[in-house]
Amino acid sequence: MAEILAYEAGVRQLALWPKAICTACLYNVRQHSEEDPMKTLRQLQLIVLQLLLVAGFAVTAFAQTPRGNDTDTIASGTPGKPVTIPLTIRVKEEMELQNIDLTISEDGKPQTIISVRGVTTSPITIALLIQEDLVPSVGNEIKALADFVRSLPRGSRVMVGYLRTGSLQVRQKFTTDLEKAAKALRPPIGFASAGPYNPYVEVIEALKKFDSQPLGRRAILLVSDGLDISRGIDSSSPTQSVDLQRAVNESQRRGVAIYGFYAPTLVAAANPSLAGNAQSSLLRLSNETGGLAFFQGTGAPVSFEPFIRELDTSLQKQAALTFLSTHLDKGFHRIEVKSSTPGVRISFPSGYVR
Numbered sequence: 001m002a003e004i005l006a007y008e009a010g011v012r013q014l015a016l017w018p019k020a021i022c023t024a025c026l027y028n029v030r031q032h033s034e035e036d037p038m039k040t041l042r043q044l045q046l047i048v049l050q051l052l053l054v055a056g057f058a059v060t061a062f063a064q065t066p067r068g069n070d071t072d073t074i075a076s077g078t079p080g081k082p083v084t085i086p087l088t089i090r091v092k093e094e095m096e097l098q099n100i101d102l103t104i105s106e107d108g109k110p111q112t113i114i115s116v117r118g119v120t121t122s123p124i125t126i127a128l129l130i131q132e133d134l135v136p137s138v139g140n141e142i143k144a145l146a147d148f149v150r151s152l153p154r155g156s157r158v159m160v161g162y163l164r165t166g167s168l169q170v171r172q173k174f175t176t177d178l179e180k181a182a183k184a185l186r187p188p189i190g191f192a193s194a195g196p197y198n199p200y201v202e203v204i205e206a207l208k209k210f211d212s213q214p215l216g217r218r219a220i221l222l223v224s225d226g227l228d229i230s231r232g233i234d235s236s237s238p239t240q241s242v243d244l245q246r247a248v249n250e251s252q253r254r255g256v257a258i259y260g261f262y263a264p265t266l267v268a269a270a271n272p273s274l275a276g277n278a279q280s281s282l283l284r285l286s287n288e289t290g291g292l293a294f295f296q297g298t299g300a301p302v303s304f305e306p307f308i309r310e311l312d313t314s315l316q317k318q319a320a321l322t323f324l325s326t327h328l329d330k331g332f333h334r335i336e337v338k339s340s341t342p343g344v345r346i347s348f349p350s351g352y353v354r
Contacts, residue, residue: 080324082114084215085335085349086257086290087319092343101340104323106333114322117216123155124217124315125174127206128181131224132164132188133195134263138223139187141304145223146182148308157213160184161206163224164194168202174213192266198228198235200243200285203258207250216320218256219291221311225268225275226260226282236277238284248288249332252352255320257291261307263300272298290349321348330354 089100104111128145130138149158158181160172172184188194196202203222210218228241235241251258260282268275275298286293292314294307301307327333334351 079328080112080326081328082322083325083352084255084320084322085252085337085352086218086255087116087321087337088257088290088292088314088347089317089319089339090345090347091317091341099341100344102321102337102346103339104321104335104337106323106325106327106335108334109326111326112324114324117320117322122217123153123157124219124318125157125210125213126152126219126221127159127161127174127209128185128221129161129163129168129203129206129223130185130188131196131199131263131265132162133190133192133265134188134223134225135266135269135300136187136190137300138263139190142185142187144304144308145221146185148312149182149185150178151312152178159206159209161202162188163196163199163202164189165196168205170209174209195265198230198241198243199224199226200228200241200247201230203247203285204243204250207247207254207256210254210256215255215322217315217318218254218320219315219318220251220256220258221261222258222282222285223261223263224282225263225265225278226285227265227268227274227278228281229267229274233274236274236281238277238281241281244281244285248285249353251285251289252349253354255352256289257318257349258285258289259291259311259314260286260293261301261304262293262295264298269299288350290347292347328354 091100102113102116104113128149152158155176156178157174157176158172158178159170159174160181162169162171171186172181175181199222203220206220228235228244230243238244247258262279262282264275264278268278279293279295279298283293285291292311294301294310296302321337325333332351332353335348337346337348339346
């Protein structure tokens with residue numbers, strides 16, 4: 001077959017031939033009769049039109065393709081790493097999340113918000129942690145805690161663990177089967193010999209379990225006395241406990257809000273000053289991770305029901321905010337979230353450790 005196109009310098013061009021084009025070769029049909037010259041002319045015009053259309057699409061595609069150097073310049077001009085933090089958004093009146101104006105700063109500099117997910121019925125990943133050596137009356141609250149688990153949004157992931165001597169006992173790994181997670185709850189043993197070295201060491205162990213879970217809304221419900229006397233009485237202070245600080249750091253790094261239900265052990269119940277330090281430690285853990293702490297005096301609460309109702313309300317207002325952090329140095333980075341929308345209050349972690 002005679003070739004129609006010649007390639008010169010990579011550009012498709014029409015070749016000039018000394019002889020007339022053989023239409024029989026082009027179309028693989030019998031030789032046209034001399035009585036039909038108009039049909040042959042129309043076929044040639046169709047070929048030329050198709051070539052022009054192909055050339056036009058090639059030029060358009062080339063014009064719409066971005067240059068590699070321009071993309072690299074844009075990307076290198078805004079280096080950053082996504083960071084996700086938990087928020088609790090409280091409003092005086094019902095309003096849609098997209099109607100709430102939010103701004104975030106890191107180390108005093110404004111950052112770009114990538115997304116805000118959550119609020120109301122979106123699933124949550126939550127771990128319920130119960131200290132083994134709490135006073136026996138806590139056993140009466142297991143049913144209320146199980147009902148709380150069953151009421152979580154569909155698709156939520158729940159883990160159940162007990163803080164005890166040695167290491168964290170995981171009674172139920174993270175599961176979306178809320179009934180199965182609820183049935184894994186049991187009353188704590190209630191003996192001092194079953195207690196953990198301090199609660200925060202095993203809270204850190206539980207936080208590491210979140211590494212295999214999807215990003216989004218994350219929380220821990222910690223039922224504990226919050227008392228750390230593993231390094232003497234001085235370590236019971238919320239400003240002196242090394243493991244409390246580590247738990248705060250690990251929680252902030254993973255975007256997990258910690259909610260604390262205070263219930264005493266026999267040791268804390270016998271010493272009011274220790275009970276005060278224990279509650280202050282739970283309060284610090286919750287405040288610096290974006291959660292809440294719940295108390296009824298320094299003794300065992302009469303019921304967890306008021307705690308659970310307020311916790312449920314807070315979780316319904318919890319969201320996961322992801323922003324582009326432009327501070328890539330290791331260490332602690334302080335964050336602040338504000339809203340210019342009237343009637344909006346926001347709880348958020350004090351920062352995070354990279």
